[in-house]
Amino acid sequence: MEMPVPCDKCGEWVELNSTRQSETDRNKLYCESCYEVDNEVDTLHQEILDLEYDLDNDAEHMKGQRREYKKEIKEKRARIAELGYDYEDL
Numbered sequence: 001m002e003m004p005v006p007c008d009k010c011g012e013w014v015e016l017n018s019t020r021q022s023e024t025d026r027n028k029l030y031c032e033s034c035y036e037v038d039n040e041v042d043t044l045h046q047e048i049l050d051l052e053y054d055l056d057n058d059a060e061h062m063k064g065q066r067r068e069y070k071k072e073i074k075e076k077r078a079r080i081a082e083l084g085y086d087y088e089d090l
């Protein structure tokens with residue numbers, strides 16, 4: 001049975017069984033292309049959290065390279081903004 005629903009992000013009508021559950025907001029259903037962006041943002045977000053955790057805990061592998069890792073976080077945050085997401089809302 002066909003059951004079209006609007007994508008919670010772009011509003012485009014898509015078949016319910018071709019939607020994907022958002023990685024950043026479990027209550028939302030996205031179309032294929034919105035999901036891809038959402039998934040990339042979620043991955044970047046997790047990577048940032050991992051980097052921040054290691055920085056906070058003075059991880060051994062970061063010794064002498066903290067500046068580089070901080071730069072990497074900045075770049076990932078910029079990419080998230082570029083994809084239309086607000087890092088603070090994640």
Ligand SMILES: [Zn+2]
Nearest residue numbers: 007010031034
């Ligand atoms: Zn969409």
